[in-house]
Amino acid sequence: MVLLCSVSFAQAATQVQFETSQGNFVVEVEASKAPKTVENFLQYVKDGFYTNTVFHRVIGRFMIQGGGFDRELNEKPTRAPIVNESSNGLLNQVGTIAMARTQDPNSATAQFFINVADNQFLNYTSPEPSLIGYCVFGKVISGMDVVFKISNLPTGNQRGFSDVPIRAVIIKRAAIISAK
Numbered sequence: 001m002v003l004l005c006s007v008s009f010a011q012a013a014t015q016v017q018f019e020t021s022q023g024n025f026v027v028e029v030e031a032s033k034a035p036k037t038v039e040n041f042l043q044y045v046k047d048g049f050y051t052n053t054v055f056h057r058v059i060g061r062f063m064i065q066g067g068g069f070d071r072e073l074n075e076k077p078t079r080a081p082i083v084n085e086s087s088n089g090l091l092n093q094v095g096t097i098a099m100a101r102t103q104d105p106n107s108a109t110a111q112f113f114i115n116v117a118d119n120q121f122l123n124y125t126s127p128e129p130s131l132i133g134y135c136v137f138g139k140v141i142s143g144m145d146v147v148f149k150i151s152n153l154p155t156g157n158q159r160g161f162s163d164v165p166i167r168a169v170i171i172k173r174a175a176i177i178s179a180k
Contacts, residue, residue, distance in 0.1 A: 014038070015141065015178040016045055020055075021170040022150050025143025027097050027114075031180065033088040034137035037099055037108070040082045041137065042176065044110050049076065050174040055150055057163045061117050064150050064169075065100050068111035071168055073159045078109035090136035092122040095144055098136045105132040114140060116151040 017026045031038040044050060044067070055066035056073060069075055084105045092098055096115050099108035113134075115122075124133035140147055150169050158164040 013178070014042065014176060014180045016042070016174055017177045018050075018143075018174050019172040020146065020150070021168070021172065022153075023143065023146035025146045026141050026177065027138045028141045029097075029138035030088075030090060030136075033090050034085040034135055036082050037085050037135050037137040040079075040108075041099075041112065043079075045174045045176055048173075049078075049110055050171050053171045055165060055169040055171070056161060057113075058151060058153055058155050058165050058169070059163050060151050062119065062151075063113040063115050063117070064147060065111060065113040066169075066171055068100075068109070071170065073161060073164070076110070081107045081109050084108065084132055084135050085137070086124040086133040086135040087127070088124075088135065088137075092119040092134060092136055094118055095140045095147070096136045097138045097140065098122070098134045101134065103129075105129050108135065114147050116148060 013028050015026050015028045029038045050067055053067055054069055055064050056069045057065035092115050097112055100111035100113050101108040122134045125131035153165045155163045156166050
């Protein structure tokens with residue numbers, strides 16, 4: 001008797017590790033739900049764009065935002081904005097990563113935020129510009145303790161910005177550690 005065994009291995013989803021001055025965390029991106037957003041984000045990662053940027057906006061029980069400013073809070077030049085894919089069904093829940101943007105729904109470039117609370121008011125409600133929401137494109141799969149640690153740091157005002165950590169939280173490096 002011959003026993004045939006069929007083993008299938010699921011491909012690992014794309015994961016990005018962030019090495020920060022407060023510790024490391026890993027996000028897994030959802031390319032099937034937010035293809036343009038994930039492609040944009042991963043290109044910034046591949047380009048080394050996030051190296052030596054800071055988490056410049058930290059609000060406990062809300063979110064931590066980074067990926068656009070250097071240590072002196074100078075904004076880094078970015079590529080063109082991308083279309084908002086917030087209607088993808090992913091929600092701004094604890095541990096999810098989403099694109100930051102201006103009042104223009106289609107203005108996201110490199111900045112992102114990680115939710116440290118369930119932020120329903122940031123979710124897609126309708127295609128109306130004021131209700132389009134913020135595009136979630138992945139989630140933290142390890143190191144959420146580091147994200148919470150960052151969210152609880154003391155903040156203040158610096159160079160016209162509010163909610164800036166008193167002691168800079170540096171993103172030393174962001175790198176793809178698993179790719180689909």
